[in-house]
Amino acid sequence: QQQLVESGGGLVQAGGSVRLSCRASGRTFSRYTMGWFRQAPRKEREFVAATTWDTGSTYYGYLGDPVKGRFAVSRDDANTVSLQMNSLKPEDTAVYYCAASRDSGRYRFITSYDYWGQGTQVTVSS
Numbered sequence: 001q002q003q004l005v006e007s008g009g010g011l012v013q014a015g016g017s018v019r020l021s022c023r024a025s026g027r028t029f030s031r032y033t034m035g036w037f038r039q040a041p042r043k044e045r046e047f048v049a050a051t052t053w054d055t056g057s058t059y060y061g062y063l064g065d066p067v068k069g070r071f072a073v074s075r076d077d078a079n080t081v082s083l084q085m086n087s088l089k090p091e092d093t094a095v096y097y098c099a100a101s102r103d104s105g106r107y108r109f110i111t112s113y114d115y116w117g118q119g120t121q122v123t124v125s126s
Helices: none
Strands: 003-007 010-013 018-025 035-040 048-052 057-061 071-077 080-085 094-101 122-126
Touching: 003 094, 018 035, 018 094, 018 122, 035 071, 035 080, 048 071, 048 080, 057 071
Parallel strands: 010 122
Antiparallel strands: 003 018, 018 080, 035 048, 035 094, 048 057, 071 080, 094 122
């Protein structure tokens, strides 16, 4: 059974840092684009970052302000991807989801992802 499990969420003060990890199991995800999305209460799920399997390129969402520079996505090994989040703001509070897609070109779109984790809560206090 294919599975994605996120870890590393929690409560952090504004200006602090959190590193999220996503471990895949059940199959090899080396040829999958790995993405991170987030969903705040009463808001739609939105694209945060992705790293493609073919070129290793990284992409970031625009979430009120460009997160590139504050967030960094990396693939640690074939089945593990991380999201380093720095200079966190209260508006970064959300459930963060890891996802895997066989389509490296449509990494921003929720519908292109085939597998999803259960999510991990990140709460940033002011």
